[in-house]
Amino acid sequence: MSADVGILDVAPARSRAPAQTFGLCDRIPVVGEELGFVECLAGLEALVSELGEKSVSGLSDEQLLSGAQALAKLASRLSAVRGQMLVAIDERCSWRSSGMRTLIQWSERSSGQSPKAATREIKRARALEEDLPVLSRALKTGEIFAEHVDVVRKVFSTPILKKAVNGEGVQKECVSWAKRCGAREFERRVRARALRDDPA
Numbered sequence: 001m002s003a004d005v006g007i008l009d010v011a012p013a014r015s016r017a018p019a020q021t022f023g024l025c026d027r028i029p030v031v032g033e034e035l036g037f038v039e040c041l042a043g044l045e046a047l048v049s050e051l052g053e054k055s056v057s058g059l060s061d062e063q064l065l066s067g068a069q070a071l072a073k074l075a076s077r078l079s080a081v082r083g084q085m086l087v088a089i090d091e092r093c094s095w096r097s098s099g100m101r102t103l104i105q106w107s108e109r110s111s112g113q114s115p116k117a118a119t120r121e122i123k124r125a126r127a128l129e130e131d132l133p134v135l136s137r138a139l140k141t142g143e144i145f146a147e148h149v150d151v152v153r154k155v156f157s158t159p160i161l162k163k164a165v166n167g168e169g170v171q172k173e174c175v176s177w178a179k180r181c182g183a184r185e186f187e188r189r190v191r192a193r194a195l196r197d198d199p200a
Contacts, residue, residue, distance in 0.1 A: 073142030080139040083125030090122070124149055131162070134171035144178040148186060155190045164197040 035043070056064065086107065089095055095106035107118040124146060128136040135152065138144040152174050156165040164170055170193065177189045 072145070076145045077140055077142045079121075079146050080128070080136065083121070083128055083139075086122055086125045087129045090126075120150065121146075124153065127153055131166050132171060134168050134175060138175045138178070144175055147183065148174065148178040151183075151187050151190055155187070155194045158198055160198045161194050164194075170197075 056067075059067065086103070089106075090103050095103045098106050098109075100106035100109060103122060104115060104118050107113065107122060108115055111118065111121075113121065128139065128149065132149065132152070135144065135149050139146065139149060152165060152171075156162055156170075173193060174190060177186050181189065
């Protein structure tokens with residue numbers, strides 16, 4: 001199994017009953033179709049349902065390792081897509097139709113997150129959309145994880161540093177470090193890079 005497995009590349013078997021798709025779409029799309037967002041999401045739900053029913057007991061050690069890595073990357077990529085949706089929901093105030101008083105309250109209720117985690121996710125999504133295009137692309141492709149974005153946001157938090165990290169050069173450096181460093185080393189490098197732009 002490749003670490004870059006595309007879970008929408010496998011057509012669901014036509015003989016089995018369609019998986020529950022939360023009313024997003026009345027049918028499971030066929031691979032090769034020109035799909036819209038709703039159809040892609042319905043297909044994803046169906047495939048995840050199928051995957052959840054599979055046993056991992058017959059997998060080799062290599063397949064377990066590469067499969068777990070692939071799922072981590074896919075989860076990261078999906079978090080980027082969800083972030084885009086949160087930004088759109090915020091811009092349209094779509095959450096108001098749910099009866100919730102704020103976007104954070106809606107996100108907390110709909111995702112099971114704590115208020116702190118929901119707030120962090122929304123702030124991350126806004127930063128990616130407005131200020132961090134390189135990190136946004138890297139998150140969508142699975143090159144980095146949401147935690148990397150959070151470290152960059154936490155460290156580059158002053159007005160001077162926010163301006164500095166808006167440059168593609170700094171963001172590209174961060175992506176490069178994220179791809180080859182562990183979490184502690186990544187944060188150390190990000191902090192060292194921030195000191196170059198704002199020694200104070």
